[in-house]
Amino acid sequence: xxxxxxxxxxxxxxxxxxxxxxxxPDLKELVEDxxxxxxxxxxVGLAAPQINKSIRLFVIDSEPxxxxxxxxxxxxxxxxxxxxxxxxxxxxxxxEGCLSIPGVREVVYRPERIVIRYFDEDWxxxxxxxxxxxxxxxxxxxxxxxxxxxxxxxxxxxxRLIKNRLNKISKGDVxxxxxxxxxxxxxxx
Numbered sequence: 001x002x003x004x005x006x007x008x009x010x011x012x013x014x015x016x017x018x019x020x021x022x023x024x025p026d027l028k029e030l031v032e033d034x035x036x037x038x039x040x041x042x043x044v045g046l047a048a049p050q051i052n053k054s055i056r057l058f059v060i061d062s063e064p065x066x067x068x069x070x071x072x073x074x075x076x077x078x079x080x081x082x083x084x085x086x087x088x089x090x091x092x093x094x095x096e097g098c099l100s101i102p103g104v105r106e107v108v109y110r111p112e113r114i115v116i117r118y119f120d121e122d123w124x125x126x127x128x129x130x131x132x133x134x135x136x137x138x139x140x141x142x143x144x145x146x147x148x149x150x151x152x153x154x155x156x157x158x159x160r161l162i163k164n165r166l167n168k169i170s171k172g173d174v175x176x177x178x179x180x181x182x183x184x185x186x187x188x189x
Contacts, residue, residue: 001033002040003051004179008101008149009170011183012049017056017145019081022123024055031078031121034059041178043099045137047144050100052181056081058141062134075134082118084142085127087111094136096150102176104165108153110139 006012020027030048034057038046044065047058063074089112097105113131116138120126130138140150151159151166168174172182 001036002179003033003037004181005037005041005099005176006050006052007169007172007174007180007182008098008151008166009183010052010100010181012052012054013100013144013149014147015049015054016147017047017049017054020055020057027080028121030057031059034078035061035076038099041099041176045141046099047141049144049147056145058082058145060134060137060141062137065133065137070133073134075130078121079116079138079141080119080121080123082116082138082142082145084114084116084139086115087113087139089113089131094133096136096140098140098150099178101149101151101166101169102174102180104151104162104169106150106154106158106162108140108150110136110153114138116142 034046037051038059044062045058045060048055057080059078061074061076066074091109092112093107093109095105096108112135113129114135115127115129117127170183
């Protein structure tokens with residue numbers, strides 16, 4: 001199943017997600033559907049809030065982000081109830097984008113290395129260290145389950161410069177080659 005991607009402006013993207021219980025129904029199917037949705041939208045990561053599910057789950061496949069020397073070193077994995085327990089190394093900038101914010105790309109600075117504890121879809125616990133591009137993809141998706149968007153990392157000036165584009169996205173005025181769901185705009189007086 002391919003889910004529509006939730007667009008910028010929907011409250012689900014700004015709420016910290018809930019832990020997933022071990023008896024969560026059809027978890028393996030959901031993980032598979034999330035990979036299918038991510039690939040359909042040409043993404044390298046997808047978090048459950050981006051498909052309107054406020055649970056602590058994201059999937060990544062960092063292989064497309066690897067440069068020529070790193071080919072074959074990408075990571076394809078599901079992260080359930082993740083917790084970043086350490087970040088270190090120098091912060092480095094890279095132009096990030098997001099399936100929920102199509103057409104907007106900005107430089108975000110993140111630590112080069114992380115240690116993360118999580119469960120896979122078989123409920124095996126892992127504690128792994130990642131660096132470089134894979135660490136960045138994980139940090140971006142981890143932010144989603146914390147209710148943080150990459151735009152939250154930008155300077156005040158940059159946020160003001162992209163404000164109109166973000167408002168257009170939230171109203172559905174955007175070109176994306178995948179299905180999206182836009183927040184209902186209601187005016188309170």
